């Protein structure tokens with residue numbers, strides 16, 4: 001994979017052990033994906049099942065809440081049964097952090113602003129230092145808003161960013177972060193990851209941008225309380241994608257009011273499209289359909305997505321196109337492509353036409369071709385993306401009788417200017433895909 005982003009240089013922390021494997025965060029490590037369990041940690045079997053389900057979905061680390069002693073007690077049984085490093089989410093009770101360390105946790109998430117006594121923070125630092133566990137230091141917007149001296153601090157520090165859209169908050173956030181980090185530095189502790197989350201995507205962009213200029217610790221990116229997946233995905237991926245594309249960010253958590261598996265899936269897809277992680281599984285593109293469509297493409301695409309996600313491990317590029325008008329040009333670069341027509345589809349593998357099948361058989365035929373192609377790649381007989389796709393579009397009338405036939409018959413819009421433009425990969429006529 002050719003990297004497209006020059007990432008900011010940071011220190012590196014290591015999370016995990018021999019059994020779970022070690023996840024590196026920062027430095028030259030790939031951007032890791034985190035999520036958090038939605039269930040109760042003290043329900044051991046359910047918690048183990050949820051962590052392992054999230055790990056199977058691609059989570060590199062999973063965080064659990066430990067609000068009560070019964071949660072940290074449960075960690076002793078949970079940690080030996082899970083396949084990824086586990087992070088304890090500690091808010092107000094420093095004792096939970098100490099108990100989690102004793103239970104074998106791999107990392108602590110701590111917001112020093114929520115712990116009243118500096119000595120308690122130092123106890124957690126000492127315990128983590130002894131076991132070489134990293135700590136994520138959070139300065140979330142919420143904890144700053146809750147500060148009793150907020151107004152005073154805003155007046156003192158607001159001038160630093162007086163002409164900035166988030167001036168006061170940024171000033172306070174950075175001042176608090178420096179204050180927190182000093183506690184760690186004075187205790188000779190540097191295995192730190194920083195987070196500065198907010199529900200406001202623009203504040204997230206600004207906060208991490210400013211922090212990245214001032215500190216060389218790895219950054220945990222996230223938007224808090226992003227909402228349901230339908231809107232939360234945009235709220236999260238816009239700022240996180242912006243930061244990551246700017247080289248900022250070393251580990252990410254997308255948070256939805258939904259099954260956390262979706263958080264993992266969407267975070268991974270974000271990293272794949274930014275070429276910050278090597279894709280696992282099929283890279284699926286599909287046309288949005290239009291008035292030229294003559295198969296049930298939406299159902300087909302969903303079926304292809306689900307089936308291939310379960311079956312194919314290599315990042316085979318698969319294109320599912322609704323017709324021949326735009327299909328060939330837009331499927332360029334696909335290893336396996338299907339062009340639908342009048343209740344049928346024609347399948348190509350690296351530019352070679354391999355099958356013409358009725359609509360009902362497209363899914364099975366496509367899966368069979370993907371499996372066969374994957375086997376060839378694994379055997380060294382083919383390479384992903386190796387061949388320049390020179391798809392000669394099918395005879396529209398003889399085989400598909402689809403878009404082109406209708407264009408020729410004059411019963412649909414004509415594309416590409418005057419006359420019917422011959423369909424070739426080099427000169428396909430375009431359209432509105």
Ligand code: SF4
Nearest residue numbers: 287290322323326433
């Ligand atoms: S013209 Fe484009 S959007 Fe319309 S069916 Fe064909 S490939 Fe799909």
